[in-house]
Amino acid sequence: MRVYSKFASVYDRIGSDQFSAKMFRYTQRLLNRLDYRPRSVLDLACGTGTAALMWADNNVVTYGIDGSEQMLSVARKKARDNGLNISFSRQQLTSFTMAKKVDLATCYFDSLNYLLTLSDLTACFKSARRALYDGGYFIFDVNTPEAMKVLWGSQVYADETENVAWIWKNCYFPKLKRAEIKATFFVRQGSSWERFEENHAERGYGITEIKKVLKISGFKAVKIYECLTFAKPDRKTIRLAVVAQKK
Ligand SMILES: C[S@@+](CC[C@H](N)C(=O)[O-])C[C@H]1O[C@@H](n2cnc3c(N)ncnc32)[C@H](O)[C@@H]1O
Known part of the structure; x- marks a missing residue:
């Protein structure tokens, strides 16, 4: 069975949506430090749309893409039920395209770890770069090999x-x-x-690999933290939070 198909029906019910809610608040703190106020956001691998709904609820023009139609269908229903206008589309992380550019791209909760090769990760970062305005930010978390x-x-x-x-x-x-x-x-x-x-x-990705792929995809690594904190990561870090900027 494809991943995130039937799982979509219970994803929020077992609390899996809570991490992206935390990441939304953490991203706001990261952006405050940069003194950057995005007017538009694209949430990559948006899943059931929890973070996307939070951006839209804060008057940010919001887009979400995900590879699972079942996850998107939950996201669309949540947006409808909350009267929020969010443009969701089914697209792959490695090849997505956007009709309009955005100020910020995000990707939360292990989603990038589903890309199992450096070439797929590069394809994703290049697609994210194309979706951003010059100077726009890409903020994501990623699990390390640890x-x-x-x-x-x-x-x-x-x-x-x-x-x-x-x-x-x-x-x-x-x-x-x-x-x-x-x-x-x-x-x-x-x-x-x-x-x-x-x-x-x-697949786990370490700091060196992330920096290398960001560089070849046209991003500057602005900050890398222990996820959900402002601490410097070390070899025991299990999840990185990465703030990158389109060069
Ligand atoms: C752990 S869930 C995270 C969902 C959401 N970001 C959150 O924080 O709740 C991983 C998501 O990545 C999506 N995904 C995995 N691989 C993908 C790919 N290659 N292209 C698009 N979406 C993908 C899955 O469909 C799933 O919705």
């Missing part, structure tokens, strides 16, 4: 709510800096439970 090793290295995570239970089993391949994750969900349907599975794969 995260793959520590969090996604042959572990099992499980949790439940009243109506959804899930198990994440993972395995890490250090040479590829890649983790494979088998996600199994059980969703209550009346008196029975529906079971479905998705196989996810993420």
